[in-house]
Amino acid sequence: MPTEQPITELTMDTSPVPARVNITFSSIMNGNPLVVQVTVEAARCPGQQGDFNLRQNRTGPWPVLITPRGFSLSVKLEITLECQCDCRRNREENSPSCGGHGALVCGQCECPEPYAGQQCQRDIDSFQSRNEDYCRSGPNAPVCSRRGKCNEGFCECETRANPKERYSGRYCECSNFDCPYFNSRICGGHGKCECGRCVCDDNWTGEDCICTMETDSCMAKSQKLCNNNGVCQCGLCRCETPYRGPTCEDSPF
Structure with a gap:
C-alpha cells in the first residue's frame, strides 16, 4: 500500500467472526510502500453446541475488512476453518496459488526466501534493489559512491580509521580529507x-x-605595488621585462 503519510495506528472493520478466532495485525514502515501483516489464529474448531457465535456457518468463509486509519484503501480477507482433517498433510509444493514459489499448506502460502506476501508474489531482493536506486546519485552511479551501504533507501557512510576524517552527503559523495x-x-x-x-x-x-592575498611584501619604496612594473601574485612580484628584483625596482638601464 503506497503511502507518504506516517501510520501510527490501524483500525480493523470486520463482519461477525467466530469468538475464538483471533486476528492480529501490524504495520511495517519500510520506506514506501507500507506493509501490513495480518495473523489469523483459531483456538479450536467449532463444536456442535455452538462454541462460536455463528452457529449456521461454523467453518466460514467469513469476510474480514481491514482498513488503515487515514486511508480509503482497504483489504478484504476471507477466513475458512478446516476442521475435518489434518490440512498440513495436503501440502502442495510450488503451488500456482503461491506464484509457483511457495507451498500451499492449509490454504496459506509458505514462502521461501527471498519471496514474501500472501501469494509469495514479493521478491524481497528486488525490493531491496529498488531501495538501492535511492542510494545512487545517477542511474549508473555506484551505491553510496562505494563509501557506504544502503539501508532502506538511505546511505550510511562508512567510518574512517582516523576519527577526524569522514564521508558525508546524501550519497557519501563528500569527504573532508580528499583535498590538495x-x-x-x-x-x-x-x-x-x-x-x-x-x-x-x-x-x-x-x-x-x-x-x-597580502601585498605588503610587494610594496616598493615608492609605495607602489611592484613599483608599477609588475603584478603582485601570492605575495610575490611578477615583474615585467626588463624589471627585476623583489619589488621590480631593479633595471639594467
Missing part, C-alpha cells in the same frame, strides 16, 4: 576541506590555499 596537500598539510594549513574542495581562510586563495 602542501608541505604535508591539507589545504596548505590555510583552509579546510569541504566535499573534496579547499575552502580557504581569509586572505588566502588558490586550489590548495597557499597563495596569500
